[in-house]
Amino acid sequence: MDLVRHLECFVAVAEESHFGRAAARLGMAQPPLSQRIQRLEKHLGVRLFERTSRQVTITEAGTLLLAEAREVLARSEALMATARRIRDGETGLLRAALPPDLSGETVAALLAGFAEGAAGLEVELHELSTAQQLAAFAAHELDVGLIHHPSDVSGLELGPVLRRELGVLLPGDAAAAGLDEVPLASLTGHDLILFPRAAAPAVYDDLLTTCARNGYTPPAVRHAQGASFVRGLVLSARAVAFGPRDAHGDAEGEAPQGPSQGPSEAPSPGLSQGVPRNPASGVVWRPLTGAPLALRHSVAWPEGRGDPAVAAFAGAATHALRTTAGATPDLPSRPLHLRPASEYWL
Structure with missing residues (x-):
């Protein structure tokens, strides 16, 4: 009844x-x-x-x-x-996720923009890698997230793809540190520090493939995410790591202007999270010649879930990445799908 x-x-x-x-x-x-x-x-x-x-x-x-x-x-x-x-997306709970590579400024700008565009909506925000987000989408435990490409986006809708160029973090006394731009081939002999492959398998493989195509095959790949561990490997193991300018652009070898800002805690996609920006730390950041490496992001959500709340989150994320992280629109030259891990070895 x-x-x-x-x-x-x-x-x-x-x-x-x-x-x-x-x-x-x-x-x-x-x-x-x-x-x-x-x-x-x-x-x-x-x-x-x-x-x-x-x-x-x-x-x-x-x-x-x-x-x-x-x-x-x-x-x-x-x-x-x-x-x-x-x-209708006017109130309720939005389960959202961000990868662990965003700076504090970007996260703050995203949340501020979302709060302005979706008043009354509560956000349950998680820090998840791309692989973890894809698993959460499949389990219907996530409404929206910011993922890296390439990745398996079947069953998902995507917002605009944005690109952040990667530079290299290396010891201040390394030969390549004296260059204005560093060719990947000049990193030969240095081990490479990368995030654990399970966090974003296709991104991991894509980075190694691009390095190999540009003349850099690292003797060994070391896995690290924590700021102190990455810094220690760069300084003591003569290793290098990749990171975007917005996280490490002021570790460029010139004396810092004004009071020291201290260590940066802004991670880069598990690439070189939180390596100190201050040149006194012995770590410098240099752009790569020809910008061969980049992070590609987009907001993703399950097909059919694109309501106003998701649209507000996507808009806030896109604006925050462009204004605080220097991200630019990207038109990929290849499909944004999961590619076989074996490609690097071909």
């Missing part, structure tokens, strides 16, 4: 004191209305109305239950209104 619909009939008859008028108010015929009242009385186990050929009088039990019935109907309407707002 549809209790809410039957309670609507009960309240209408009680307020109209007439089955005909109540039926007209509800947009239904009188016989079905009488049948619903009878079914409700049977369900509740009490008589709600005294009926005569001339009038309908609410019983004492009916009077006692009327306020409760009105409250149930009010709560039901409130529930439906909230559901409509959630459906």
